[in-house]
Amino acid sequence: MCEFKKNNRRNTLLIQKANFVDVLYGCELFKLMIFYKYKICYALVVSGEFGMVVLRDFVAGEEESLFEVFYSSIHMICSQHYTAEQISAWAPIDLDRALWWRKISAIQPFVVLKENKIVGYSDVQKSGLIDHFFVHGEYQGQGIGNLLMFEALRRGASVGALHSEVSHTAQPFFQKYGFKPVKKQTVIIRGVALNN
Numbered sequence: 131m132c133e134f135k136k137n138n139r140r141n142t143l144l145i146q147k148a149n150f151v152d153v154l155y156g157c158e159l160f161k162l163m164i165f166y167k168y169k170i171c172y173a174l175v176v177s178g179e180f181g182m183v184v185l186r187d188f189v190a191g192e193e194e195s196l197f198e199v200f201y202s203s204i205h206m207i208c209s210q211h212y213t214a215e216q217i218s219a220w221a222p223i224d225l226d227r228a229l230w231w232r233k234i235s236a237i238q239p240f241v242v243l244k245e246n247k248i249v250g251y252s253d254v255q256k257s258g259l260i261d262h263f264f265v266h267g268e269y270q271g272q273g274i275g276n277l278l279m280f281e282a283l284r285r286g287a288s289v290g291a292l293h294s295e296v297s298h299t300a301q302p303f304f305q306k307y308g309f310k311p312v313k314k315q316t317v318i319i320r321g322v323a324l325n326n
Contacts, residue, residue: 198248204264212299240252
């Protein structure tokens with residue numbers, strides 16, 4: 131488990147310019163334009179080094195797309211720190227979809243789309259828990275994770291301390307944003323032990 135302990139506003143500079151907002155986050159500059167894509171959520175259009183992406187709230191019916199992101203992230207990226215048995219237990223291809231749909235509905239994530247495809251998603255719960263944080267395996271290293279984390283920090287600003295149960299694979303990324311390891315743990319998923 132990692133806990134976020136520093137003020138995220140210190141690292142971000144917002145400069146209002148007409149309908150656009152320049153966001154300077156670390157050394158990356160993104161152009162954001164706020165607009166309404168769906169009646170129930172807002173979206174940000176982000177133009178950066180890797181093209182244009184959209185950040186918005188999850189919409190019911192996208193659960194299978196989120197499963198594809200979850201599955202590819204674990205099978206393509208986390209395999210460097212976990213065995214094939216652990217990966218299969220963590221993200222089985224035959225995961226009960228009704229269970230998955232209930233989980234996604236409960237956490238109400240936000241998503242990043244590139245070329246109308248969901249390529250990453252995350253959430254922030256009222257308790258400060260970041261329950262899911264995944265970037266599609268084929269879209270790693272394109273700033274998707276940075277955008278998701280920026281949004282998680284923005285949404286979590288009113289909560290106080292953010293925390294997450296982070297895999298070995300994701301720990302360096304979370305530490306880059308000020309999260310600190312609190313304790314190591316072993317979880318049992320479908321009868322298989324995973325350490326984080």
